[in-house]
Structures are given as structure tokens and as C-alpha cells.
Amino acid sequence: MGDIAILDCLLVFFSACIAFFISRGNHAPRTRMAAVLAILLPIAFLILNQVVWASTKVGIIEYITCMINPTAPACPPDLPKPTWQKPSETAILSTPAPTQSPSQAEGLQYDVDISRLKDECGRGKFESCDDLAIMYYRGRNISRDYSQAAIYFRKACDGGMRYSCFNLGSMYEDGFGVERDYNIALRYYERFCEQGYPTGCQYRNRLKDRMRQL
Template sequence: MRKSSSIAIFAIELMMAAPSEAEEPIPDYSASLTAYNAGDYRTALESWHSLAEQGYAAAQCNLGYIYEQGFGVSQDYTEAMRWYEAAADQGHARAQAFLGQMYEKGMGVPQDHLEALRWYTVAARQSHAWSQSKLGDMYKSGQGVPKDFVLAHMWFNIASAIGDPMASFRRVEVEKSMTPAQIAEAKERARVCMSSGYFDCKMPGQSTP
């Protein structure tokens, strides 16, 4: 089966979702991940489909990714959305991030930047660095929100601090359009945002995330 022509969004981290410490252990998860990494998508698909039907969020997220990319199956954005939503509804941050991209790109759903922003924000509040960086991109370009270089810098700074190596380059790039006072303000907003557990992350008087 063919792979999606879209760029893989998690190139800087392991694509397949592993169970978080909060999740109950998943039976035979290591074997299915080994099969996936070896290119045996059919075996991984069968295992994750069974686990996903039992409600394991990490397996649901992985299954969604397999359908999104067309690994071992016909590419099917609708099926991908179904499994991402199932995992996201359980609080799985990576699935929430994938949903954000599906809405941002209009993959299987009408393009909706506000919905993309919502899902990226939910994942960002769980310390998901890539989603935090995506919020920076949205503020930098003005997708779904007014263009705001201070908030873009803030999210790039946070994402860089917790593990997205590309975020630092994006932060440097946006600084080229900012004054020293704006950069200082962005750094202070990043400090406040992180200390609040990613909930106080907007400008004073601003209603958007």
C-alpha cells in the first residue's frame, strides 16, 4: 500500500504512540511495535485493531496513524479520524495532536483552523512539545487566531524547553520580526504559561488560547 504524500508530522520523535505511565499496561504491545518497525504492518495492524477495540488509547492512536498513512491498508482518512477521536477522547495527547493536523490540513474533514487550534491547545496543556510548536506556527501565520509574534515566540520557547529541537529555530526566525521589548515580553509570557501548567498562556485581555 502507498504512503501518504503528506509530511510525517512527528519526524523528531517516535511515531508510534507508547502507553503513558497513567495508562494500564497493554498486552503484547512490544511485539506489535517490533512488527511495525520491521515493516510488518499487517501484523501490527491486526494487533492494534484488537487492542483498539478493547479501548487502549495508544493502540487507537497507532491504528489511526496506520490508516492515515496507508501502511498495510488503503489510506483512509475517515477511519484514521475515527481512531484518533477515540484516543483523543481518552486524553491521549499524541492523538489530540494528530487530530489537530487533520483539521489544519483538511484531511478527512473540512479544513478548520479553529478546531485545529483547539486540539493543539488540549495536547499542549499536556506538555506535548510538538503541539506547542504548532501553536507557535499558528500565531506566527495568523491561522485561526490573530497574528501575534509574542505568543508565537512564547510557544516556540516553551516547546524548545521541553523537547522540540526545531522549535528553537522557529523562535529565532520569528525574533527577526520582533522588537527587543516584544522578545522580553514573550519570554515573560513563557515563564507565566509554564508555571501555570500551560493554562495562563494568553495576553492580558485576550480570549483565545
């Protein structure tokens, strides 16, 4: 949020400079119109920036970048859409919905054998635990069950599936499938952060700020 605040201050300063310019002497109508637009456009950008931040926790420039390239390091997993857009099928939580595992990114089909995934998860194939968690969470070819999703996210996280730690943290923060517990959510966000993912650090810091306000 600090970068956004700096940007807002620069825009306000820029608009103030133009207003001062307009107030100094007589100018041609076109010059005045251009100056007025130069004032209004930064203000409109500032307002839109705040709207996007309130909905997605990223600034408009970062949001557009993530829409173009979702795999950019600074992009939160499954970046939520602004509230003024129609929510997607997976936009269920206020925090990012569960993210895709490597196997899903390669085109995991949801008509896979659930029993096989459970067997593989039980034998230590933690990618299968992550796949099961996402399927339970989203209700794809299986009854939606947040408590089961939390169980499999925990197994996957303990097995080193980094995004499962983040997703489990979001479930603890929102109380989906588990009893809401901000302290546990913080621990899982911290684990994601410690593995070199800025998103985990951002959500950890945001949750700490939220807890201080309680």
C-alpha cells in the first residue's frame, strides 16, 4: 500500500501544479482545456486505483500486469477480480481462492479417479493431496466439502506443496472448513512467505494489521 500512497501523493502534487499554472495569467481555450483534462485524468486514475486496491489488494498498474501475465512473481495466486466485475466461479473467499498445482497447470481433468488420488495422497504423493483439496474446495466432479479440502491442503502443505500452505491460511482466516483462527492463518502465510513468495508476506502483514485493529 505504501507504493500506492506515494503514487497518490505524486498525482495530487501534479494536479496542484497544473491548477497553479491555470491560475497564472490568460491562456488560450485549448490550453485551458488541456490543463483541465490533465487535472481530471490523474484524479480519475487515483479513484480507480483505490477501487481496485479495495477489491484486490494490489494497485491498478500491478493488477493490469497480472491480468496480462498471471505468472509474474508479484502477482497473488488467483488474483481476485474487483467487486464491480462479475465474480468468477472460484471467487468464493475474500482472500485468493485455491491456486492451481503443477499437475492442474498441465491440464488436470476433473473426471480423474478420486480413489486413485486418495491412494496416491496416502502413499506420499502430495501433488495428489493438493489436487484433491482443490477438487473438494471447488466441488468439481465431487460434492463440495470445505472440511475435506482443509484436510488435504494440510497434508499437501506438510508435504512441501507451497501453495497449499497459502490456501490453508486463507481458509483459517475466513473460517471455511475450519474454525476461524487468525494465529494459525498467520503461521501458514509465514510458511509461504519463507519460501520466497511475496504474496505470503503481503497477506501475513495485512492480517497482522487487521488483528491489531481488533
